[in-house]
Amino acid sequence: MERKMIVIIGNGMVGNKICEKLKQKSPDLEITVFAEEPIRAYDRVHLTDYFKISSIDELFLSKNDWYAENNIKIHLNDPVVDVDVSKKEVCSLKGQVIHYDYLIFATGSAAFVPPIPGVEKQGVFLYRTIEDLELIKAYATKAKKGTVMGGGLLGLEAAKALVDLGIEETAVIEFAPRLMPRQIDASASALLEAKLAELGLSCLLQKSTSQLLGDEHLTGIAFNDGTVLETDMLVISAGIRPRDELAKKIGLAVGERGGILVNAQMQTSDPTVYAIGECALVNDMIYGLVAPGYEMAEIAAAHIIGEEKSFKGFDMSTKLKLMGVDVASFGDPFVSEPYARTILLEDRNKGIYKRLNVSTDGTRLLGGILVGEAASYNMLLQMVNNSMPLAEHPELLLFGEQRESKSASSGLEALPDQALICSCEGITKAQICDAVITHNCENAEAVKKCTKAGSGCGGCVPMVKDLVNYTMKQQGKYIRNTICEHFDLSRQELYDLIKIHELKSYDHVLDALGRGHGCEVCKPLVSSLIASLWNEMILGKGNDVAQDSNDRYLANIQKGGTYSVVPRIPGGEITPDKLIVIGEVAKKYNLYTKITGGQRIDLFGAHLNDLPFIWEELIAAGFESGHAYGKALRTVKSCVGSTWCRFGLHDSVSFAIRIEERYRGLRAPHKLKSAVSGCIRECAEAQSKDFGIIATEKGWNLYVCGNGGSKPQHALLLAADIDSETCIRYIDRFLMFYIRTADPLTRTAPWLNKMEGGIDYLKNVVVNDSLGMGAVWESDMQKLVDSYRCEWKAAVEDPNIRKRFVHFVNAPEEKDDTVQFDMMRGQKKAADWNLKTI
Numbered sequence: 001m002e003r004k005m006i007v008i009i010g011n012g013m014v015g016n017k018i019c020e021k022l023k024q025k026s027p028d029l030e031i032t033v034f035a036e037e038p039i040r041a042y043d044r045v046h047l048t049d050y051f052k053i054s055s056i057d058e059l060f061l062s063k064n065d066w067y068a069e070n071n072i073k074i075h076l077n078d079p080v081v082d083v084d085v086s087k088k089e090v091c092s093l094k095g096q097v098i099h100y101d102y103l104i105f106a107t108g109s110a111a112f113v114p115p116i117p118g119v120e121k122q123g124v125f126l127y128r129t130i131e132d133l134e135l136i137k138a139y140a141t142k143a144k145k146g147t148v149m150g151g152g153l154l155g156l157e158a159a160k161a162l163v164d165l166g167i168e169e170t171a172v173i174e175f176a177p178r179l180m181p182r183q184i185d186a187s188a189s190a191l192l193e194a195k196l197a198e199l200g201l202s203c204l205l206q207k208s209t210s211q212l213l214g215d216e217h218l219t220g221i222a223f224n225d226g227t228v229l230e231t232d233m234l235v236i237s238a239g240i241r242p243r244d245e246l247a248k249k250i251g252l253a254v255g256e257r258g259g260i261l262v263n264a265q266m267q268t269s270d271p272t273v274y275a276i277g278e279c280a281l282v283n284d285m286i287y288g289l290v291a292p293g294y295e296m297a298e299i300a301a302a303h304i305i306g307e308e309k310s311f312k313g314f315d316m317s318t319k320l321k322l323m324g325v326d327v328a329s330f331g332d333p334f335v336s337e338p339y340a341r342t343i344l345l346e347d348r349n350k351g352i353y354k355r356l357n358v359s360t361d362g363t364r365l366l367g368g369i370l371v372g373e374a375a376s377y378n379m380l381l382q383m384v385n386n387s388m389p390l391a392e393h394p395e396l397l398l399f400g401e402q403r404e405s406k407s408a409s410s411g412l413e414a415l416p417d418q419a420l421i422c423s424c425e426g427i428t429k430a431q432i433c434d435a436v437i438t439h440n441c442e443n444a445e446a447v448k449k450c451t452k453a454g455s456g457c458g459g460c461v462p463m464v465k466d467l468v469n470y471t472m473k474q475q476g477k478y479i480r481n482t483i484c485e486h487f488d489l490s491r492q493e494l495y496d497l498i499k500i501h502e503l504k505s506y507d508h509v510l511d512a513l514g515r516g517h518g519c520e521v522c523k524p525l526v527s528s529l530i531a532s533l534w535n536e537m538i539l540g541k542g543n544d545v546a547q548d549s550n551d552r553y554l555a556n557i558q559k560g561g562t563y564s565v566v567p568r569i570p571g572g573e574i575t576p577d578k579l580i581v582i583g584e585v586a587k588k589y590n591l592y593t594k595i596t597g598g599q600r601i602d603l604f605g606a607h608l609n610d611l612p613f614i615w616e617e618l619i620a621a622g623f624e625s626g627h628a629y630g631k632a633l634r635t636v637k638s639c640v641g642s643t644w645c646r647f648g649l650h651d652s653v654s655f656a657i658r659i660e661e662r663y664r665g666l667r668a669p670h671k672l673k674s675a676v677s678g679c680i681r682e683c684a685e686a687q688s689k690d691f692g693i694i695a696t697e698k699g700w701n702l703y704v705c706g707n708g709g710s711k712p713q714h715a716l717l718l719a720a721d722i723d724s725e726t727c728i729r730y731i732d733r734f735l736m737f738y739i740r741t742a743d744p745l746t747r748t749a750p751w752l753n754k755m756e757g758g759i760d761y762l763k764n765v766v767v768n769d770s771l772g773m774g775a776v777w778e779s780d781m782q783k784l785v786d787s788y789r790c791e792w793k794a795a796v797e798d799p800n801i802r803k804r805f806v807h808f809v810n811a812p813e814e815k816d817d818t819v820q821f822d823m824m825r826g827q828k829k830a831a832d833w834n835l836k837t838i
Contacts, residue, residue, distance in 0.1 A: 003030050006304070007090050007100040009080045009246070011035035013044055014277035014293035015106035016061050021301035023070050029305075031072045032098050034090070036079040037129060040067070045290055045457050048161045050133050053517055059130075083250045085270055102272055102304050105260055106297075107243035109278035109288070114149075114238055118212025123233040127158040136235060140165040143232035147221060148172045150237035151179040151203065156322045158235045159201055163323065168807065168816070171202040171229065173221070175238075179203060183318060183329040187346065188371045191353040195325045195372065198351075200561045204229065242279045242286055255281040264310035266300040274300045282311055289316060290456055291423040298426060315385060315423065319370075319377045319459040324520070325351075326374035331367025331384035332357060340366050345398040347372075354398045356380075363390055365397075378421075378463035379411055386419050399711065412470045421463055424456025432464060436471040443482050444468055481743065484521040487514045491669075492741055495529050504534055525744045527551070528631055531667035532739050535787045537794045538630075538667075539801050550629035553805070554791050555611055558604055560830030561819050563611060565591070565603040566628035567618050568664060571638040571656035571676070572599030581621035589614055592827045598635035598673065600626055605828055607815045609806045615792040624790035627665060631745075633672045636660035637685065641678030641695070649695040652678035655724060659693070662728065665788050666735065669742040669751075673707070687715045690748040691731055696720070700727045704734055704762070705752040713749040716759045719767055729778055733766045736777035 006022060008015055011033050022029050035041075042059040043049075050059060067074045075092060082091040083103065091097050111126040113119060123139060126132050127148075140146070146167035148159045151174030162170045172179070178189030193203045212234065213220040220230045242259040253261040253269035259281025266274045266282070276296035278288055287293065292314035302309040317330035335357045336342055345354040352372035359366055365383045370376070376397065382388065388411075417430035435441040435450045444465045448454045454461040469481070481490050489497070494513065503509045506526050510518055518526075531538050538551055550556050555563035567582070582601055586593045591614075592604040606614055615625075628634060636659045639645065641652030656676040666672070675684040676693045686692025692703045698721035706715025719730055742751040755761060764770040795801045806812040821828035 003028055004101045004304075005099055006031045006102050006104065007080075007098055008033045008104045008106055009090070010106035010108055010243075010277075010279075011037070011041045011074065011076075012106060012108045012277065013041060013061065013290050014108070014297055015104075016041035017294050018104060018106060018276060018297035018301055019067070019070070019072055021297050022304065023072070025301055025307075026305045027070075032100075033067070033072060033074040034078055034080045034092055035074065035076045037131070038077040039130065040064075040074065040076065042130065047127075047130075047133065048157050048164070050130065051137065051161055051164045056130065058517070080246065083246065085250055085273070088272065100272075102274065104300060105247060105268070105273070105275040105279055106277050107246065107279045109240035109242050109286075111236060112239040112241045113236055114209070116209050116212060118214070118218070119236070121212055121214055121218045122216055123214070123218030124212065125233065125235050127154060127161070127235050127237045133161070136161065136233075137165060139233055140167060143167060145169045145231045146171075146233050146235070147229060147231040148235045148237055149209065150174065150239065151176070151205070152182065152237070152239070153180060153318070153320065155237035156180070156196075157320075158237045159196075160323050162233075162235065163199070163201060167233075169202075170200065171204060171231070172196075173204045173207045173209070173223075173229070175206070175208055177206050179205070180327065183333065184327065184369050184371065185334060185355065187344075188327075188353045188355065188369045191346070191348065191351060192322075192325065192327060192371050194348075194559065195351045196323060198557060198559050199323050199325075200557075201323065240278060240286075240288055242281070244279055247275070247279070255284070259286050264299075264312070265303040266296055266311065267303070274304075276300050283313060285313075287314060287316070289314075289318065292316075294424050294456065295426065315381075317381050317384075318457075319374055320457075326370065326372060326377075328370040328374040328377040329368070330377065330381040331365065333367045333369045335366055343395050343398060356394065356397060358390065358394055362394065364388075365390060365394070375462065378460060378466075382415055382419055382421075382463070383411075386416055388414060412466060421467065422451075422453040422456065422460045424460075425452040427451050427453040429467060432467045433471045436468055437475060441468065442472065442477070443488075445482065445485050445488070483525060483744075484519055486510065486516045486518050486522050487526075489513065491525065491529070491744055494526070495533070495740055498526075498529055499533055504530060504536065506530070524551075528667055528669065528744070531630075532784075535665060535667070535784045537789065537791060537798075537801075539791075539795065539804075540798075553608065553611065554625065554629060554795055555606070556629045558830065560605075560821075561816060562604070562830065563606045563608060564628070565606055565611070565614055565618070566596070566600055566626040567623035568626040568660070569600045569623075569635075570660040570664075571636055571653050573638075573653055573657060578621055578623065581618070581623075585614055585617050588617075590828060592829060596635075599637050600628075600635060602628070605821065605830070607807070607819065609812065609815060611805050612796045612802050616796050619790070619793050619796070624664075625792040627791075631668055631670050633660070633663045633666050633668075633674070635673060636663075637673075637675035637689075639676075639678050639683035641676075645678060647681060648678035649697060650678055650700070652676040652684065652693075652695060655693065655700075656684075658724075659728070659731070662785055663731075663735065665791070666784060668735070668739050670745055670747045672735070672748075688712065689715060691715070691734060693727060699723050702727055702730055705748040705759075707747050707749045711749075716752070718759070718763060729774075730766055732778045732781040733769075733774050734762075736781055737762075737765060737773075 006029055041061045078092045078094045080090045081093050088100050089097055111128045125136050146162040148155050151172050159170055159172050178186050179192055208224040210222045210224045212218055213222055220228050222228050244254050244258055244260050247260045248254055260268055260275035260279055262268055262275050262280045262282050266276055268275050277293040299309050299311045319328035340357045343356040355369040357366040357368055415429050419429045421427055421429055431451050432447055435447045439450050441447045441450050444461055447464055454464050482488050497513055509526050558564050586603055589610050594602050596602050636656045638652045638656035642648035642650055672690045674691050675686040675689045677684040677686045678695045686694050687703050688706045688708050692715050694701045700722055702719045703715035704718045706713055738748055807816045820831040822831045
């Protein structure tokens with residue numbers, strides 16, 4: 001039988017995928033690929049990561065010799081310029097003429113450039129290819145202000161890229177009245193806009209650009225409403241247009257607004273010519289995501305070798321993380337009355353918005369939107385796609401009950417075997433479970449290598465992990481939760497190894513125990529472990545760039561780009577002189593002042609380069625860092641106790657101060673809060689804290705694992721009627737056990753909830769010392785207590801650390817003049833982004 005000749009035009013993600021599919025189905029096919037770019041296929045979904053990786057090799061979709069190993073001829077930097085459909089021949093730019101039996105267009109799309117005067121100026125860029133990113137990276141070194149045109153998925157990714165490049169002021173302009181108009185509603189957009197503003201990214205909506213200003217170089221953007229935005233560079237990400245110019249030239253049918261017309265088998269008007277990906281118009285739609293492109297590649301490859309498959313449309317649900325903010329939409333995110341009932345949760349304090357659209361009879365989930373917290377996205381998506389019945393109270397899904405309660409396993413169990421888990425690669429639940437059972441894959445990374453699940457956009461990885469754990473539990477296997485692809489270790493294993501090898505910087509840990517270059521998951525986690533173990537200055541030893549954003553500046557970044565300062569006030573006790581100092585500092589630096597729920601005083605609106613000066617004045621008055629920015633002990637609240645209250649049994653203030661000064665600066669998987677009440681009336685609310693102490697006639701009762709927040713939980717009694725020294729010993733053991741064993745970003749309450757044996761087991765470990773670790777943990781805690789040093793003091797005394805606290809490296813004295821404030825009740829508050837009017 002004569003071997004078929006396949007020619008593929010384009011070597012993007014979809015062009016590369018159809019090479020894989022064809023070779024899997026029929027290894028004898030002769031395949032030739034013509035690529036416009038000078039490099040082989042790379043991961044465009046994670047294009048922004050290019051600015052963080054050390055080598056482009058990390059983005060390539062295949063090994064350098066993969067094409068040769070599979071007998072695929074690839075011609076880089078040599079696009080096809082003509083096709084003779086009668087002779088079935090293609091001609092490339094370099095003059096190569098190749099015969100084909102089947103021709104596949106995988107030409108993708110190009111960035112849409114609006115016809116605006118001035119787009120030819122220097123400083124104007126597209127955001128589509130590695131070459132585009134190289135040009136942006138080079139120009140960004142001399143730019144202070146950057147702007148992105150387009151507030152959709154790719155536009156917000158481009159904005160993140162500018163922030164990663166160190167552009168001091170970044171803005172997004174969007175023609176529509178909201179961000180991501182195809183994915184989220186107006187309320188979700190408003191919340192996302194506020195979250196991005198806190199991170200220094202301004203969003204200007206309903207803006208129509210009239211012209212780009214400047215001579216040769218861009219200096220600003222003029223809008224049709226008469227306003228002007230000053231900027232040094234502009235990245236255009238205003239949509240895509242299908243690359244169908246060659247198809248038009250050779251007479252293939254195309255849509256009125258572009259795109260190569262194809263049928264359900266991906267055939268064009270010429271049945272020997274196929275089109276897949278963003279260049280294809282199927283069912284009057286251009287699909288701009290990688291997952292439907294991969295499905296098209298599967299359909300076309302199947303049809304070429306004689307299999308019966310057809311394209312039936314594709315779910316456009318999506319989940320991404322924008323500058324650390326989760327954003328997701330699934331099913332039909334916009335359906336509303338009278339066709340559906342909508343359940344909403346909006347928590348502006350925590351920056352969370354959730355919308356669920358339920359059928360009018362309340363039995364099925366139709367779609368939804370998640371902003372700020374999207375852990376339940378994959379399960380919700382499966383409920384939509386598989387028409388799974390809703391429980392009696394679907395509103396509980398807004399709080400993640402489906403994920404955290406016993407119904408989490410029953411939810412996975414209820415999924416049909418054919419449920420599509422990884423839409424990019426078409427991997428089902430059954431295939432993932434089989435990888436665990438048959439091929440002994442014991443984590444998501446192993447499943448990824450075995451099945452390719454999670455190798456595309458990565459959105460399915462949390463559900464892949466859940467399925468791996470669920471299947472292993474069903475098989476009676478030990479579940480080992482590894483951190484990420486860079487560390488094949490659990491958090492507890494990594495903690496122990498860092499301690500054994502005495503590793504004290506992220507780079508040393510990565511070199512000794514990990515691989516690759518790290519990610520936003522493992523960097524803050526490892527940094528937290530190092531801080532928990534050694535209690536050294538977190539900005540020293542090269543650990544500064546691995547910290548969370550707040551830790552990086554020893555302050556919480558707030559709306560508008562300023563910072564808050566929270567000095568420690570142990571036990572809530574403060575002298576009049578110290579109160580006066582706080583007032584004087586607040587006046588001098590014009591700070592908004594508020595008393596917190598934790599009996600401290602919060603000072604808002606500090607400029608970055610003022611922070612060291614504010615800290616110096618507070619330190620001179622006897623204050624120190626309150627660690628409000630860290631996953632550490634925050635406060636130990638107290639009532640006045642026996643010193644003033646006629647009901648007080650013991651001196652709760654003195655004991656609270658002792659507790660706070662012992663554990664100040666202690667880093668943990670999550671923040672820690674405590675309180676000491678002088679009697680059972682509980683004025684300090686000790687039973688809502690991670691560890692709380694209440695006076696009794698015989699001593700103290702110690703309660704643990706409580707918390708407030710969106711899912712409040714009462715603390716449970718760990719020990720009763722104990723003396724002060726015993727109480728502290730038990731707290732030492734409790735905290736060290738928590739630090740060693742809790743998952744990342746897990747408060748003490750959910751840590752206890754997941755613990756086999758619950759509070760009885762915890763009592764046995766802490767009080768009865770059933771593990772024989774009590775003395776070790778007490779010793780470890782004492783070492784941390786002895787090594788404590790105020791981070792603010794260390795920062796202002798170290799010139800190398802102090803010099804980081806500036807807005808402009810070349811003008812350290814200057815403040816950010818774009819930061820603006822409004823007045824409210826006699827104090828300033830962060831203002832919204834303002835534009836100058838011509």
